[in-house]
Amino acid sequence: MTLALDAAPVAAKPALRPANPDFSSGPCAKRPGWSLDALSGALLGRSHRAAGPKARLAEVIDRSRAILGLPQDWVLGIVPGSDTGAVEMAMWSLLGARGVDILAFESFSGAWATDVVKQLKLADARVLSAPYGGLPDLAQVDPVRDVVLAWNGTTSGVRLPDAEWIAGDREGLVICDATSAAFAMALPFEKLDVVTWSWQKVLGGEAAHGMLALSPRAVARLESYKPAWPLPKVFRLTSGGKLSAGIFRGETINTPSMLCVEDALDGLRWAEGIGGLPALIARSEANLAAVVAWVERTPWVDFLAADPATRSCTSICLRITAPWFTALTPDEQAKAAKRLPSLLDKEGVAFDVASYRDAPPGLRIWGGATVETADIEALLPWLDWAYAQVCPA
Ligand SMILES: Cc1ncc(COP(=O)(O)O)c(C=O)c1O
Structure with missing residues (x-):
């Protein structure tokens, strides 16, 4: 029997999925509970x-x-x-x-x-x-x-x-x-x-x-x-x-x-109903905090923002720091990085989380006020899962 040494590591799909997979940086997710009925007047x-x-x-x-x-x-x-x-x-x-x-x-x-x-x-x-x-x-x-x-x-x-x-x-x-x-x-x-x-x-x-x-x-x-x-x-x-x-x-x-x-x-x-600007800011900061905690315990990823004081709570941009990835040519990095959002899209768990077309390859997750922190938290294990599919064994 031969072992396929370059096969992707087996990683189980997380059980929980974000209730709303919309993490685009614009147009951004509708507010929680939104439906077309909101426009009936x-x-x-x-x-x-x-x-x-x-x-x-x-x-x-x-x-x-x-x-x-x-x-x-x-x-x-x-x-x-x-x-x-x-x-x-x-x-x-x-x-x-x-x-x-x-x-x-x-x-x-x-x-x-x-x-x-x-x-x-x-x-x-x-x-x-x-x-x-x-x-x-x-x-x-x-x-x-x-x-x-x-x-x-x-x-x-x-x-x-x-x-x-x-x-x-x-x-x-x-x-x-x-x-x-x-x-x-x-x-x-x-x-x-x-x-x-x-x-x-x-x-x-x-x-x-x-x-x-x-x-x-x-x-x-x-x-x-x-x-x-x-x-x-x-x-x-x-x-x-x-x-x-x-x-x-x-x-x-x-x-x-x-x-x-x-x-x-x-x-x-x-x-206004949720408490105005302080509540909007708190929702967005909670989304950033959830990603910060995950980045801290995840070896392959870091913020694109070099200084923690400058990390955005809305457009949360991440880069892949794993040595196998940084050893690739820029073209190879771009291709490899695109596989993560594409897998997440196919699974229907996260749409539009690729980094911006002119930005360094990586992920961009919108954490603005309309995004529920529970959805960010549900997304994070899916990022681990997608990375495991892309990372060489
Ligand atoms: C900082 C910044 N400026 C300008 C724009 C362009 O905005 P719009 O498409 O609303 O014209 C964007 C879009 O994402 C942006 O992020």
Whole structure:
């Protein structure tokens, strides 16, 4: 009898399966108990400019403000193009008045750097970059300059640990892409001037719409500075040199989906019902804690985030550290790493947990507030099982 030495080790499938296998980093899992019935009251087939639908749009703004604790003197609007739309309209409307520093440490923040340097072609732009897993040297950021950053790097699982390094008396504006941070992490609004997010992340809403929050200083810049380039209608936040205040009362620039609006409201009401921002943060942190405990007892895996203080509680990114894996070529690593999510997908226990296409090969598990910690806990033995299938004997 011959023994197949390279056969995969036999590992029994775990008995328990996550009740909800949705661990995608966007669109993210719907809130617990969600069904299409939640949208039955949607004002479909109506003009979004009519009183009823407009009130629903305003309700999204009001409830979001209240849950996030947005300062009273900030404005918040619903804008086209999801989070990308919100970030782009902020950059195209505000940048160019002074030098800008961009923190580029994963795919999306890298994309903002590309836009500033190659599309807006700003002469005085500094890209402060770091490889996946790290953060740029934050001490380099100059308070006289504008700053563009992502609070949470969704594709590296690295978040900013604090805002100590942002000057309270800064002259520049801080434009913060918070799409995978809002509703799961405390955002230091006093250190930020523009904050953006979308509906499909932490509250599990439907995609397409962006949220744009502006501090009084950001509004002052909008009303005093005219960029040298033309602004398309979907980016325009001012009219006749004044803020288009209607946008921040639910008078959207173009047509929103009232179905998505209803779903956003459902997510916001759910968030209020469970205890608001502290409860949302606690749910997400509990998800991270469950993964931390598993990583600590699992020899083949580690966080992509090099510093534990920067580990994201939403986009939890993991890398495979086993010597057989790190000895592979980058192509072989990419192929081997993809087998884990593919096995989990086939079993129906976890969807969309592969690392982002441009990120180092590994796993990315969404731990935002709509994900139940019990489901994360049920997933972890399945990761062990999938790894045992992929690991050479
Ligand atoms: C940090 C970050 N910025 C921007 C985006 C793009 O967001 P959207 O698809 O809502 O435009 C994402 C999407 O995951 C993201 O994670």
